Amino acid sequence: MNLSNSEINEMYLDVLKELGNIGTGNAVSALAMMIGRKINMKVPVVKMVKLQEVPEILGGAEIPVVGILLNVEGDIEGFIMFVMSQASAHLLVNMLMGTTLNGYNEFTDIEKSALMEIGNILAGAYLTALSTLTGFKMIQSVPQLAEDMAGAILSFPAIQFGETGDTALYIETEIFEESSRIVADFFLIPTIESYKKMLKALGVA
Template sequence: MSVNFDNLDNIQIDVLREIGNIGSGNAATALAKMLNKRVNMDVPQVKVLQFQEVSDILGGAEIPVVGLLLRVTGDISGSIMFILEKKAAGVLVNILMGKPLDEIVVFDEIAISALKEVGNILAGSYLSALSTLTNLNILPSVPELAIDMAGAIISVPAIEFGKLGDSVLFIETEFSEGSTKVVGNFFLVPDIDSYEVLLKALGVAN
């Protein structure tokens, strides 16, 4: 039987959920330091999805989104995607910049740099949590940012990184400041050869 995320039971999903919780806690702390103000983050859901389900989670292939793509290297390899609806990304930029939340955002160099920094913090926080639980050395690359339709964004890792596994770890990430909430979608997409390494390290595979 091939080792992949599809074979996980509830206990193993709980371990992955813990990665989401620890990672979001670390990320919230790092963002608060960066912004010098409190940022709340929650992880409403952690799921294992089929790769082809990703665009459905995002609301369909035609939805305009902002996507951050990072390569993962070290003891496992694969890619990370952090994807926000374009409108939500604008609200997040305004939160980061301390601007009125309904202000129209132009995705200029400053806005893109702020979003990349959030992507860096999130990826670093989640991978650090994963590293701690697995004792694996896992490193993120510098993020690349793209603004496009969801279908186009998620095709990038599939094309760029060759054959990916069928399953991805999905961590829904909710930022809030006051009553304003921004939902982002974080996906860890291991390369096929990395599934076994990752699951063995989590104490899941034999």
């Protein structure tokens, strides 16, 4: 059976949406256990984007953001990047530590560790979902935290982890707890070869 490009793209998008749903379910369970309270998450956006589109998605290259970066090795190679506004990052820390927001001061070492641990948990949740769908084994590195402008955050992992592809899996994740709403942008940026392997494993290449 021959499929058109639009049909292939639609199939791939359906698989990506399933990845987002499975990953979010994993992340909700892990974060709720870590925080010790019920939280809600949803995935309003799942799509493939070009790397040059990422700064605009984040609000512009000059927007100050907090990035959590992880290298990915194994059957799929590349890197994962979680990016939040500074306000969302502070809200997330307060949610985790049970503290009250008191301005947007610099993060303490404990708060930075908390953010990196959250990034570790979320990365694991989405990699587990991807592994479930593809059968690939993937290992994530220790997370790194960066506070910078969106354009600089994007360039850092490309230099750190070497050559990557020009395409990213983008999952916008919303986290809710009572009146708090946090938006975290998730990007999986595989190498060109890994991207081809993913397409083949998902049955759309």
